[in-house]
Amino acid sequence: MKRYVLLFSAIAFLLNSCLPECEEYTEGILPLTPLNMEEFNSEYDDYNATAPSLGAFIPFCFSTNRNSEGENFDIIYMPMSVHWDKATGDINILNDYDSWIGYQEQFTVLNDALNMANTDSSELGPNLILNSSYYYGDYDFLIMYASDKGGDFQICFTYNYNSPLFNEPKEISYLNSEYDDLYPTFNSNYSHIYFCSARDNDVFNIYSTPLLKNPDRLVEEFNDTSRRDITLNDILSSDYNDKCPFIMGRVMVFTSDRPGGEGGFDLYYSIYEDNTWGEPVNFGPYINSPDDEYRPVLVNDGVDFYRDMMIFSSDRQGGSGGFDLYYVGVEF
Template identity: 30%
Template sequence: MKSYSALILCLVFGFSLGCAPKFKNGQFPEEPVNLREINSPYDDINSDIPFITHQVPLVFSTNRSNAQTRDFNLTVAFIDFNWDKSEGLLTFNSSNTLFDPKFDSFRDMVRRTESSSNEKGPYSFIESSSGQILLYSREENGVYSIHVEPEKVDFKGRIAPKFRIMGNSGSEMYPSFYGKEFLKGAETNSKGRPELLLFTSDQEGHFDIYEADIPSSQSVLQFLLTMETKTLRKLSLNTTANEHMPFVYGDILVFSSDRPGGYGGYDLYYSQKTGSGWSEPVNFGPKINSEFDEYRPVVSDAIDFSNRLMIFSSNRPGGMGGFDLYFVGIPKF
């Protein structure tokens, strides 16, 4: 009875009676953890985080569905991250939020991207003039182009499901956006306005990261739809190796690279926006990288967590098979 009364007092009077939780802020682990709840024996790669509270609606690419062709399609799964403030323990599990009617339109949007070709590199955000947008890359005749869902109509009344930025000779993949006040997926809405488009292309024989200014007079979709030649800059952090799969969150750019000096295969790196461009990339180190391949990092803040969440894919041993999705905590640079 005494403990029950104490619990009631804590619920009523809270912190004033010394009932504050022992571990107030959550902490994502410093070493990668396999997302076994959603991985498969096949390849699960290229994720995107539309927004995050403690529930993560994770859009990713997988070849589990078609047993014969093994082409990659986008799918969506929900993961619950739960922080026990009394014990300081982090647990995660697959969530039933996916079946909540309020997510029907988002789930249907992801399903409409499915085709007999490969779909990779999803990126979703909310634009005030266009609503929720999902960009991704689809392979056609060995070349990837950036597509949009829902399909949009250009200024001449034509349906424009895909965009070519540099031409037709090389792949264009992994669109991401940066802006001084832009924060992708803050709660359920993006904040601020995208000012730069970042993407990768192998038009010169290997993948480089490019950026292009988005005019203040245009929305993202207007910028992509216009037939005007876009002024592109190759980021100074590029090397003669592959710089690939970029993702921007706030002022941090994370990407994969097989440049020399890593731990093997593709490693994960980060760079920060400065007044003169992007800083010299820093390897995330041996706790996160391995001698195998680490692909497509994505980053988000999480409510009541002191560090940031990063999700990526890797074909390191110990997984479910092929490429698996992993999560890890990184500092708030």
């Protein structure tokens, strides 16, 4: 009898000691404080990302001045895959296709679009739109961005709908002014386009205008040269610089140097409820730093079921140099 007691005790000990090591996480856990995206950063400035999600694979485009050794900004494409450790749940962001290698041929055509968009001046704030028929096997893209090749930043676009080649970039004329206009983004049902502009006393505010066409007719919408009513959003905007709006679902994130932050430009969010945007909320010291935080975007990567990924740039201490790209988990 004593031998059986010893045997069962030994089995119980082995099982209990194995549990922490053998447990598998079925989802990743995004960090609550920002982590550096080391594989994407350089000693120069890397920011202004766009990251439409296909689950754990993300066709990641961002602006960098590495190609000119710190002079003008170009938009580049780097594939991103989201990995997590099934023993700990920790998430890693890597520059590879991993098990999504089948996407490589379809998405490397983005380099053709960016080669057409980039100039000897600066291109900032890309927003990559996948064609609405993408999930049925149609790999068409539309990319919006801003270029200052004419002196001021103007919002432009290029696309390859129904064509193997990308079209020559054009301005979206009704969004642009004689001042800097950048960072176009859509609300959840594509009824409005938002952007930031310095058209009011050289201070950046957040503006919007209704879209007249269906979401699958964006090219026709952007080719329209008629004038539109452009509205300043006085809830989101302040007397200071409010820039880089990005919308996912009912949440807008943006950056501002308004008072009350951690220092420099801070990241804020606003929730759309009852047909209006709520008062902006500072993300606080766990995300913002005494330095500058810039161009946030939200990503639903499908890896962490409770938090969305937010990617942004910062020139905080400890980076690779200049502005670096960071990621963090957020919930609203």
